[in-house]
Each structure stands twice: as C-alpha cells, then as structure tokens.
Amino acid sequence: MIHTESLARTFRVGKETVEAVRGIDLDVAEGELVAFLGPNGAGKSTTLRMLTSLLPPTSGSATVAGVDVVANPAEVRRRIGYIGQKDGAGHNYRVRDELLMQGRFYGMSRAEAAESGEELLRTLDLEALRMRKVSSLSGGQKRRLDIALGLIHAPGLLFLDEPSTGMDPQNRANLWDHIMRIREQRGTTIVLTTHYLDEADAMAERVVIIDHGRIIADDTAETLKAKQAGDRLTVVVRPDQAAAARALFGAEGSDLEERPDDDGVALSVRVDAASHAMPGVLARLRDAGLDVVAAAARRPTLDDVFLNLTGRSLREGES
Amino acid sequence: MAVLAPPASVRTSVLTDIGHVWWRETLTIVRDPFSLIFSLLQPLVFLGLFGPLLAGLAGDGALFGGSSLQWFLPGVVVMITMFGTSMTGANLQFEIMTGAFERILATPLSRASLMIGRALKELTPLVVQAAIITLVAIPFGFVLHPLHVVVGLLILGVFGVGVGALSYALAIAARKSEWIFWAVQQALLFPLLILSGMMLPLETGPGWMQVVSRFNPLTYVVDAERVLFAGSFDDVRILWGLVAALVTAAIGLWVGIRSIRRATM
Ligand SMILES: Nc1ncnc2c1ncn2[C@@H]1O[C@H](COP(=O)(O)OP(=O)(O)OP(=O)(O)O)[C@@H](O)[C@H]1O
Numbered sequence A: 001m002i003h004t005e006s007l008a009r010t011f012r013v014g015k016e017t018v019e020a021v022r023g024i025d026l027d028v029a030e031g032e033l034v035a036f037l038g039p040n041g042a043g044k045s046t047t048l049r050m051l052t053s054l055l056p057p058t059s060g061s062a063t064v065a066g067v068d069v070v071a072n073p074a075e076v077r078r079r080i081g082y083i084g085q086k087d088g089a090g091h092n093y094r095v096r097d098e099l100l101m102q103g104r105f106y107g108m109s110r111a112e113a114a115e116s117g118e119e120l121l122r123t124l125d126l127e128a129l130r131m132r133k134v135s136s137l138s139g140g141q142k143r144r145l146d147i148a149l150g151l152i153h154a155p156g157l158l159f160l161d162e163p164s165t166g167m168d169p170q171n172r173a174n175l176w177d178h179i180m181r182i183r184e185q186r187g188t189t190i191v192l193t194t195h196y197l198d199e200a201d202a203m204a205e206r207v208v209i210i211d212h213g214r215i216i217a218d219d220t221a222e223t224l225k226a227k228q229a230g231d232r233l234t235v236v237v238r239p240d241q242a243a244a245a246r247a248l249f250g251a252e253g254s255d256l257e258e259r260p261d262d263d264g265v266a267l268s269v270r271v272d273a274a275s276h277a278m279p280g281v282l283a284r285l286r287d288a289g290l291d292v293v294a295a296a297a298r299r300p301t302l303d304d305v306f307l308n309l310t311g312r313s314l315r316e317g318e319s
Numbered sequence B: 001m002a003v004l005a006p007p008a009s010v011r012t013s014v015l016t017d018i019g020h021v022w023w024r025e026t027l028t029i030v031r032d033p034f035s036l037i038f039s040l041l042q043p044l045v046f047l048g049l050f051g052p053l054l055a056g057l058a059g060d061g062a063l064f065g066g067s068s069l070q071w072f073l074p075g076v077v078v079m080i081t082m083f084g085t086s087m088t089g090a091n092l093q094f095e096i097m098t099g100a101f102e103r104i105l106a107t108p109l110s111r112a113s114l115m116i117g118r119a120l121k122e123l124t125p126l127v128v129q130a131a132i133i134t135l136v137a138i139p140f141g142f143v144l145h146p147l148h149v150v151v152g153l154l155i156l157g158v159f160g161v162g163v164g165a166l167s168y169a170l171a172i173a174a175r176k177s178e179w180i181f182w183a184v185q186q187a188l189l190f191p192l193l194i195l196s197g198m199m200l201p202l203e204t205g206p207g208w209m210q211v212v213s214r215f216n217p218l219t220y221v222v223d224a225e226r227v228l229f230a231g232s233f234d235d236v237r238i239l240w241g242l243v244a245a246l247v248t249a250a251i252g253l254w255v256g257i258r259s260i261r262r263a264t265m
C-alpha cells in the first residue's frame, strides 16, 4: 500500500537548512495499522505530508496506493483520506455544511454525503452540534469533526496526524472504537502519528519510531519492548545488605542498576517475564539470608524503548 | 513490490469542482446574509457622491461623451469587482492559519478550481450590486442596455478570476504575516484603479499618466465596459478588453497554481 525509498525533505529557513526528514524507507501492507512515534520536530508530520502528496520530497520516492506521489499527486489524493495536525474544519462554517461539502469534494452525491455525514455525526458524538458554527466548538469537538471530515468518503488508506490530541479519555476511547470498527468492516489501512505512548502501545500493531528525521526502530510494540528494553525486576534491601544483594541479585539477570531508596537501596535487573521470575528470585534471596523490604516487577513501556535507543526520554519533550 | 490500490473516489470534472468550491465559499453569505448589506450599499455611496461631482466638473459635457452617469456607472461596476476579487486571498489567509486550507488541498479538487471557485464567490454579490446600482441610476437618466451589460459582466468575470487568483497567490506568499497581504493589496489596487481612468478621466491628466495607463490591463477592461454600457457592440475596444481579461486570467491562474504547488505551509 505504501512504499518509500530514501524519502527526504529539507526546508530553507532564512540561511539555514532544516533537514526535516533524512531518508525514510518504509513499506506498509494493505490492512496494516502503523503508528509513527517520535518527539516534537522528529519529522512525523513532514513524512505524512509527503505521503499525502501535499509536500514534494526533496529527494527519494514514494508510491502510495499504487500511485507515485510526485508523478501523479492528484490521483494519490483521490485514493486516500488525510486528517492533518491543525484544524481541518473551516471556522466560519457550520458543522454539517463542512461535512457535506467535504463529501462533495470527493465526488459523492448530495445523498451519499448526507448519509455518510449523519452516520459520522452519530458515531463521533457530534449530532447535537450539527448546526453550530465551527468556531464555537471546543478543541476536542473540533478534533472530532476533523476526524469525521477525513472519514466521510470511506477511504481505503487513511493518514491521521495526531488524531486524538486534545480529546478527553472518553472521546479518545470512542475515536479508537470507531477507527477499529471501520478497519474491521472495510479493511482500511491506517497510518497515524501520536505522542501518546500508551495509545501507540495498545492500538497499533506496528510502531515506527522516528527521531531526527530517521526511522530508528520499526516493529510490533511487543517485540520492541522485549528486544530494546525488556522486563525489569526491582528489589529494595537495607544498606548493610547491599553488597551481598548486589552479587546475588545481580546474577539473576543482566544490566544491574542501583539507586538510593527511602528504605535502603533499590537494585534492579533486566529479566525475561519478570513477574513470573519474581517468586523464585525472592525465595533464593531469602534462603541466602537477605531481607527484601520491597519488590516490583515492571513491564517496559515504549518510552523505555525510546530511552534505550536515544538516551533521551520521550516524556521530557512532551508539552 | 505489488501495491494494492484502494478504491478511488469518483473522478469529478473541473467545472463540478469549481461549483463545489464556489458553493462552500458562498455558504458563508447564505448562512449570514447580513454580511452582504454593507457591500451592497457601498457602490451606491460611490455613485451618489462621485456622480454629482463629476457632473459638476464637466458640466455634463463632451468629456464623458454625453451623460456623466453613463460614463461613471461602468467605472463603479469595475471598481467593486476590483475591491471584491482583490480580497479573495483575505479569507484564504485565515484558512491557511487554521488548517482548513491544508485539508482542502488534500482532497482531489483541481488546483485551478480552488482559485476560480473562490474568485467567483467574490463576483457573486457583484451581479446583485450591479443590478441595484443600475436600477437606482435609471431614474437619473441612465439608459440600460441589458444584453450589453451582460456581456460586460462576463468580461469582468474573466478579469475578476485573474485578479482573484493573483490575490490567492499573494495570500500564500504572505501567509506568515497578515499585514503584508493588506499592504501589497492596497499598494497595488489604488494606483491600478486611478491609472485606468475609472474614477476620473485621464484625458485631462498629464501625459505620463496616459502613457502608463496604456500598460495597465484594467484600462482596456474599463474602456470595453464603457463602450458596452453605452450600448454598442461595434467597437474594437471590446475586443481589447476581452483580450486584457483573458491574459490577466491566464497569468493569474498560472501564478496561483505555481504558488499552491510550491507552498510548504
Ligand atoms: N514549512 C516548514 N518550513 C520550515 N521548517 C519546517 C516546516 N515544516 C516543518 N519544518 C521543520 O521540520 C522539522 C520536522 O517537523 P515536523 O512537523 O515534521 O515534526 P513532527 O514530528 O510532526 O513534530 P510534532 O510532534 O511537533 O508535530 C522541524 O524541525 C520543523 O521545524
């Protein structure tokens, strides 16, 4: 569905050259749900705008839905849906008018656009707002309308740039329900960007981590976490037992880390399936005469993956 | 690698696209008709305040080739066209800022239709405005030649699309700061208007003004409108007006499409 080769884009800002995207090779098969994850300025939006033909690449190539984005941008646009990072709905229009016009832009008849529009108003909980002026909507309401605008023509390939930003948890859940449902019903291929680590983790089968305009990891969230970070087991012991614990507990896994704790010293190691390993480890430590004050098994998050790959945390960059 | 294509949306013609873009823009008026009232009154003010001055100036004599009203009214119609279409980019700038422009760029609408549809929206009230000032002027001695006026409005429409497209390109070029759009629009609009002989006849002005006005496409359009409003088809100036309008439209659309393609907003 998507195939890119060394896709790159630079911007000139005054005398400076900004390398927003530095050569992306990506293949997305039909029906996949892919999430681009990365800090501010990583190049996620720029990549999406090249794939949607809105921005010509500086170099490299991209085929989207069977069409070359440079050679035939108009045809690409006919085959995709795009929900940008900013407000898609015009502020001076009524909600329903914008929806209907969007359908007409894609060549739908008035009746088709009205039917699809009504369904979207219902599923995205916008029914009561249909006659409201867009400028009077709240941020989250606007965002839901943007989603409806992008879905009106039921595209086979959908690009969403931070779809859930600004929504409350209830509406985020609704949005995901809706996305998952159209995906099930129509086999829609979906590429989205997000800042929400938990969202990428829970929803996408495939997470593409982008940093400084490059793909630095591309796999399922499970595999990324297992390969790049792994489970960690932590125990807290009294300071006088720290030396003994370091030797014994350190041998239970790899990558021993240590930090002071209110109750003494917290030691942690990387262990496969940490919660299953914990009872055995605790028993062995007790048999060796060590008093464990507290213990915890922790599954890694995508943030740990990012931290491991770049030495920076994604959360710090979040606003 | 084999890439499967999802079903594409129905292909639409450029004319359909223009119609859709025009209607979306026009909806802002339909949903809020009061916004139109001021723009309807504006040409009446011009006509009512300027007309008598001109009449006094020339003593209704040979300068205007008969009635000053007959001479001035087509000028007012061209002026409101210029006011309207040169602001095509103003609404666009707002939509560039909010993101609606990007959303619409991502639809299959043809690029030319984006500009033509918007320019036509600015031209829509013009038809009503022209009708009102014409009707008001009749009791004061204006002679209406309906067919000629329609042809005149069509030529103006073509010209207006060109001006609208240039305004569109200006909005994209000045997307970072709103005031630049207005500064450039004003700096160009008034010299163009005055140097076309639209408000005051250039015949009484200095020679250089007359020379400069020959390089102003608007001059030819104004001349053609005057001939048409006077009720004549048999005049080569109409042809020149049409040529000026077509050239302006072609250049405007070319510049506009280029700036859409190159935009990196
Ligand atoms: N139109 C533009 N002109 C100049 N520089 C740009 C432009 N668009 C993006 N950039 C720069 O390119 C880089 C990548 O930007 P991009 O918008 O793709 O990041 P992003 O990953 O989407 O970030 P965010 O999470 O903040 O949305 C940034 O350094 C940005 O400043």
Ligand SMILES: [Mg+2]
Pocket (backbone or CB within 6 Å): A044, A045, A046, A085, A161
């Ligand atoms: Mg972005």
